[in-house]
Amino acid sequence: xxxxLELAGDRLLILDQTLLPGQEVVLELRTxxxxxxxxxxxxxxxxxLIGVAAAYGLALEVASQPDVESLERGARALCAARPTAVNLxxxxxxxxxxxxxxxxxxxxAAALAEAVAIHTEDEAASRALAAHGxxxxxxxxxxLTVCNTxxxxxxxxxxxxxxxxxxxxxxxxxxxxxxxxxxxxxxQGARLTVWELVNLGIPHALIADGAAAGLIARGEVDxxxxxxxxxxxxxxxxxxxxxxxxxxxxxxxxxxxVIAGPRSTIDPATPDGAGIEIEERxxxxxxYAGGALLTIADVPVRNPAFDVTPAALIxxxxxxxxxxxxxxxxxxxxxxxxxxxxxxA
Amino acid sequence: xxxxLELAGDRLLILDQTLLPGQEVVLELRTxxxxxxxxxxxxxxxxxLIGVAAAYGLALEVASQPDVESLERGARALCAARPTAVNLxxxxxxxxxxxxxxxxxxxxAAALAEAVAIHTEDEAASRALAAHGxxxxxxxxxxLTVCNTxxxxxxxxxxxxxxxxxxxxxxxxxxxxxxxxxxxxxxQGARLTVWELVNLGIPHALIADGAAAGLIARGEVDxxxxxxxxxxxxxxxxxxxxxxxxxxxxxxxxxxxVIAGPRSTIDPATPDGAGIEIEERxxxxxxYAGGALLTIADVPVRNPAFDVTPAALIxxxxxxxxxxxxxxxxxxxxxxxxxxxxxxA
Numbered sequence: 001x002x003x004x005l006e007l008a009g010d011r012l013l014i015l016d017q018t019l020l021p022g023q024e025v026v027l028e029l030r031t032x033x034x035x036x037x038x039x040x041x042x043x044x045x046x047x048x049l050i051g052v053a054a055a056y057g058l059a060l061e062v063a064s065q066p067d068v069e070s071l072e073r074g075a076r077a078l079c080a081a082r083p084t085a086v087n088l089x090x091x092x093x094x095x096x097x098x099x100x101x102x103x104x105x106x107x108x109a110a111a112l113a114e115a116v117a118i119h120t121e122d123e124a125a126s127r128a129l130a131a132h133g134x135x136x137x138x139x140x141x142x143x144l145t146v147c148n149t150x151x152x153x154x155x156x157x158x159x160x161x162x163x164x165x166x167x168x169x170x171x172x173x174x175x176x177x178x179x180x181x182x183x184x185x186x187x188q189g190a191r192l193t194v195w196e197l198v199n200l201g202i203p204h205a206l207i208a209d210g211a212a213a214g215l216i217a218r219g220e221v222d223x224x225x226x227x228x229x230x231x232x233x234x235x236x237x238x239x240x241x242x243x244x245x246x247x248x249x250x251x252x253x254x255x256x257x258v259i260a261g262p263r264s265t266i267d268p269a270t271p272d273g274a275g276i277e278i279e280e281r282x283x284x285x286x287x288y289a290g291g292a293l294l295t296i297a298d299v300p301v302r303n304p305a306f307d308v309t310p311a312a313l314i315x316x317x318x319x320x321x322x323x324x325x326x327x328x329x330x331x332x333x334x335x336x337x338x339x340x341x342x343x344x345a
Numbered sequence: 346x347x348x349x350l351e352l353a354g355d356r357l358l359i360l361d362q363t364l365l366p367g368q369e370v371v372l373e374l375r376t377x378x379x380x381x382x383x384x385x386x387x388x389x390x391x392x393x394l395i396g397v398a399a400a401y402g403l404a405l406e407v408a409s410q411p412d413v414e415s416l417e418r419g420a421r422a423l424c425a426a427r428p429t430a431v432n433l434x435x436x437x438x439x440x441x442x443x444x445x446x447x448x449x450x451x452x453x454a455a456a457l458a459e460a461v462a463i464h465t466e467d468e469a470a471s472r473a474l475a476a477h478g479x480x481x482x483x484x485x486x487x488x489l490t491v492c493n494t495x496x497x498x499x500x501x502x503x504x505x506x507x508x509x510x511x512x513x514x515x516x517x518x519x520x521x522x523x524x525x526x527x528x529x530x531x532x533q534g535a536r537l538t539v540w541e542l543v544n545l546g547i548p549h550a551l552i553a554d555g556a557a558a559g560l561i562a563r564g565e566v567d568x569x570x571x572x573x574x575x576x577x578x579x580x581x582x583x584x585x586x587x588x589x590x591x592x593x594x595x596x597x598x599x600x601x602x603v604i605a606g607p608r609s610t611i612d613p614a615t616p617d618g619a620g621i622e623i624e625e626r627x628x629x630x631x632x633y634a635g636g637a638l639l640t641i642a643d644v645p646v647r648n649p650a651f652d653v654t655p656a657a658l659i660x661x662x663x664x665x666x667x668x669x670x671x672x673x674x675x676x677x678x679x680x681x682x683x684x685x686x687x688x689x690a
Contacts, residue, residue: 206631289635
């Protein structure tokens, strides 16, 4: 398996991201419940990629049990897995609607075709998004990022990390380097982004999350770029917890703070950040790291998985259809209605 | 041993903070080099407490070898252990000067007397500082803090955590609660602050460092209080890496951001934050947590141990001699020249 997610007949193959970078284990999933469980425990993660996984999960569910009841039950199970990421509900809704429209006899075939379409579109979106982002950040060399937004988070090369990879390809002498926030509690930066940066051949250094603001203030960063889990209609953006703090540090230092994601991450039904539900996850994610207990075993924990960066702190929202800079309500509406623009590279 | 540091004849007893909260192991140190090594590996830590430890370390050194050469060699070894914390150099200089002034015959006795004086003054300073800080933060209930600033970091009840403890004592119905940042990479919050909050009986929750800004933005915090490793003459303050980001989040939310520390942390010889040397520590601190490898074993790491919060983002500097709010150059000079004010409680 070369991709982190692959359909193989009646099974969805998923690279178990909870075991990276130590082990590369492939999971074989056959039902919506199995896919929902993999999403919930972050074996597959990244807002766009869980959309693709959920789409395949629902298609597999109705392939084995081709009726409306299975479709609806599977859709509910998948949507409940992670409430903040909008791509998940968007992808599930697309598969569900396509299946229902096709009628009882074609339910399974239509669901599968729609899931494949979502996956293919997502790969094309990654390429287009990377080109738009690299255009916007042309000349920036020292990039700071958080969480994981590469091929492990979205189809193709991902979102924010795809922009960085494209910037690196365009830099003739390897001037592009990355500071990767480790991204506690689940360490997607330390485990996944670093692994992807090694594979991409891009120079990098890992930092504790708390070190980012000081390094930005000391002039060691030219731009910050992050992914997104949900973008409200006004540009307020939910992303991995810690992102908001990076936006404050970027603003204070006068460097660009960029959000990258496919248009499916934009939720026109959410007017602003106040309407975004923030998932609180279990306390053991904070109590432990790499299997080691870090504190008193029963210490009370608050563990919000996301935070909201106000649109006013975002220099640009980069999508496959272009860049909203700044991401005003009007600019975002334009992106949503645009046909995807041709690639610049 | 009831305190984290205690002189016992010709030995300095230190509670090994690297093993907390899992084990309570007491180290017996006899020379300046042993104390410097304990400071370097953070067995004893916290800017004020390493000042006291270093003072005793130098006194022990000249007790066993009462000559000027030992005094100077011990002073150099201790000062080299941690460059950012000013209390260390300040305490070593005091002991050295007192010993030299006393002359060859009284070197050891004078050094010991000065170290004991520093320790005693530090305990009184903690009580006064706590009272001043609790006056300033009267009515604030939900406090966020970073790193460890309690009895494990300074004599008495510490600095920022002493203020919180005093606020809690003054709150009749236990309304005071604490959000403790885990404080990667070395997890002083998860390991030490949580342990101290349990001992103090103050309700608390542990959070990932990246979660602080979002929780502050959501209105879940009334005030942020942190310790300090060095305060420049203009109020710019070096403290544990991550502190600067908290100050940005507090400013954005319009809540007080308070720095607490003894006056010995103020360095009039450093005009502003640009002059503060930031210690970079080894990469394994970031690669590992609780003994577990979190990433690729040889990943490059940046690990600044501190960052600098500009004075403009600090609502108040709380010391044993009173509060500078805001910490202007003039207000800080006044604090340095004031006689310690009587306790309000």
